[in-house]
Amino acid sequence: MGPRSAGLAALALLSTLTVGCKGDRQASDKNGDGDSPRAEAEAAPELPTDEAAFLALLAPLPGGAEAIEIHYRVEGPDVDGRPADAALAGEMSVALGPGGVRRDRWELRSNAGDAYLRAAGSRIVTPDQIWTAPAGQPGTIVDHHLGGLARAYLERGAEDQAKIVAGIETWRRTLAEQRERAAGERDEILGVSCLRTRLAGQNVCMWEETGALLEYQGSAFEIEAERIDRAPQLPDDTFVLPPISSQAERETRDAPDYDAILDDIIAGSYAKLSTLIYASATLPIAPPSQ
Numbered sequence: 001m002g003p004r005s006a007g008l009a010a011l012a013l014l015s016t017l018t019v020g021c022k023g024d025r026q027a028s029d030k031n032g033d034g035d036s037p038r039a040e041a042e043a044a045p046e047l048p049t050d051e052a053a054f055l056a057l058l059a060p061l062p063g064g065a066e067a068i069e070i071h072y073r074v075e076g077p078d079v080d081g082r083p084a085d086a087a088l089a090g091e092m093s094v095a096l097g098p099g100g101v102r103r104d105r106w107e108l109r110s111n112a113g114d115a116y117l118r119a120a121g122s123r124i125v126t127p128d129q130i131w132t133a134p135a136g137q138p139g140t141i142v143d144h145h146l147g148g149l150a151r152a153y154l155e156r157g158a159e160d161q162a163k164i165v166a167g168i169e170t171w172r173r174t175l176a177e178q179r180e181r182a183a184g185e186r187d188e189i190l191g192v193s194c195l196r197t198r199l200a201g202q203n204v205c206m207w208e209e210t211g212a213l214l215e216y217q218g219s220a221f222e223i224e225a226e227r228i229d230r231a232p233q234l235p236d237d238t239f240v241l242p243p244i245s246s247q248a249e250r251e252t253r254d255a256p257d258y259d260a261i262l263d264d265i266i267a268g269s270y271a272k273l274s275t276l277i278y279a280s281a282t283l284p285i286a287p288p289s290q
Contacts, residue, residue: 059099062209067231068230069232071092071228092285097239124239128145129241130144131241132284163265189205190228194215
């Protein structure tokens, strides 16, 4: 199973976990005093006034963290009976910021056969672009549409904005409730609860709040988190595309109907929103090849 399949499996898992439904929203609304005008007035959230604030509301980090960095070890199966140190090995890190920004870095090494092979690269996810590249190469850029959704929100009137913000906050509460009562095998890695799922021949443990895998086991390689830093000192340009990306091959993707997504949020339907948020929840790495 290749890394693309691994990414699609992870994305399918996230979509299942994060969609929610209108009935869930209605049930959540009835659990408290949210139906009274007074309660609604007291609980009225502050409306985001720029793209960054809206995206931070849409995709916050656990505990209100400003950044999280996860460090992984990567290992592959033995090759032709050789010892483990002759097979695939490497490291990966994932840096996460509020609003869905993300940076992946990896370096993999293999002594398979008579050749020493190395693969290294990076991926940076911004609200408008996803850049992926082998080390030292321009790579590719594909469109990411969270920024477009934020700009569509800012074009709405204050009444609609308030309904959208309320819908997002209801959605996030519903997700938290679903995680608490979700059926399935749960595990704990480095003190973080994750949902363990076997899907398409892969064994995945997902930190649902971040969209990051804490463990992945597939036929090509295995990935396991070794350290989680909840207050990393990241460089200012961590989530900024490097100059070499100006030469990247570009892949244009049709933008979704942003107004339809916002109207769905107001109506308590979140399937389209989930798909948009977790469009980058894939594994970008691949084993080195000749």
